[in-house]
Amino acid sequence: MNELYAALLRHDPPAWRAALAAIDPQLHPVDRNATHIWFAFFPLELHLALEAAPDPDALVRRLELKGRWRLDGQIGSSHRFLYAHRYWPQVRSAMESADGSGELADVVREVATTAAPAAGVAPGLLYGIAAVLLMTLRQVGPDAFRAEPATVHLSEARRTSTPDEVLRKRARDDSQGLLGFLRGVRKQWTVTFDEDDPAGRFRAIDGQEIATAARVDRRDFHARDPRCVPNEGPIPVRCRSASCGMCWIGVLGGAEKLSPVDDRDERRRMRVFGYLDSPDERPILRLACQARAHGAVSIVIPPWNGVISTLTKR
Ligand code: FES
Incomplete structure (x- = not known):
């Protein structure tokens, strides 16, 4: 994980945006909006600014930040709203064998493809959660990541729903x-x-x-x-x-x-x-x-x- 983290540190916000744009056509529709929303909720620019600030508290005041903007403390739960959150343990385990070499979009694809057999789904369903996982590691670092158990925060009813069922439910209007x-x-x-x-x-x-x-x-x-x-x-x-x-x-x-x-x-x-x-x-x-x-x-x-x-x- 340390090697992967070191590789992720080399990518700046434009590189992450380019990677997200590159995988966008392959994101499963059930998680396309959710993936883009998650990246908007946890922008790397904010993390970098706080990391570099000589006085982070002053920056927090200047940016009028309220609530929980850091991923530390919500490593395993910030992405509950992605359908593929349920495959967090498999994607996380797949990350262990990734070294982060190559294009960032390819690293995302590699993690998703490695996790797919254990998750029992096609890699495309895991691209969004794999990208989220890598950005989370980028922001919190390996030590915080290892300290967080890979827990799935889902009700039984939601665990058994299929992507198509979720999409149909979202599209349905009230009678x-x-x-x-x-x-x-x-x-x-x-x-x-x-x-x-x-x-x-x-x-x-x-x-x-x-x-x-x-x-x-x-x-x-x-x-x-x-x-x-x-x-x-x-x-x-x-x-x-x-x-x-x-x-x-x-x-x-x-x-x-x-x-x-x-x-x-x-x-x-x-x-x-x-x-x-x-x-x-x-x-x-x-x-x-x-x-x-x-x-x-x-x-x-x-x-x-x-x-x-x-x-x-x-
Ligand atoms: S901008 Fe909507 S409540 Fe203030």
Whole structure:
């Protein structure tokens, strides 16, 4: 693992982006969005800046970081939302025989291909989780990695679901009942924020902002994530007007069923926060206080927020 880690240290953020672009066509659809979302949630630029900072606490304050932005402490759980998280032990074990020589994309493919027989799946299903594994090693180092048991954090029901079942579930819209055509704007859609938890969902009225809809869930999310406002649901929010950047989310499925990005507010502010500068009308990273639901969607909530555009500007 030490040799592989030393090889990974030689790749800068553009090299990682190039590797991700190279494997993108081969990523299984069930994990394509999830892989890109994970890399946006844990940018190498942020890790490098904190590592190089003479006073990391001052940098944390300057970047207005809140939450858990470091992968240490969430090595085995940060990627729970990838379908292939279930194959983490096999991919991790395959990593032991990789030396990291060659192109970065080929190292990802090599780890996935080595793990595939033990996992009992085609290598393509493992490209995303293999890339995540290598970036995690790059950021936390071999010692922290070895200290973390290779545990799978999944319910039994989710463990037995197939990629096709997950994709079908994400694509399915809620039935509006026999009289649905009479309901007009009263249509309601399921917003799933944890695919592994049957209770990890809430309902949004057609056209309602996701962060507003989330308020109906009155469970104590503040205890789990102090950024969450007590009694205001699982998505951290403050301004509700695209100003603070707390409510950013990744969209695993159903991005096309959200309202288009408003260039003046949401897109401009996403650039200011530095989360992802995408030209897409409906990108896979959104502000939940701006994105309105017009169908069922599956989202994932990042464990931190901040203003990192000075680091991620390309
Ligand atoms: S709650 Fe502040 S940007 Fe959405």
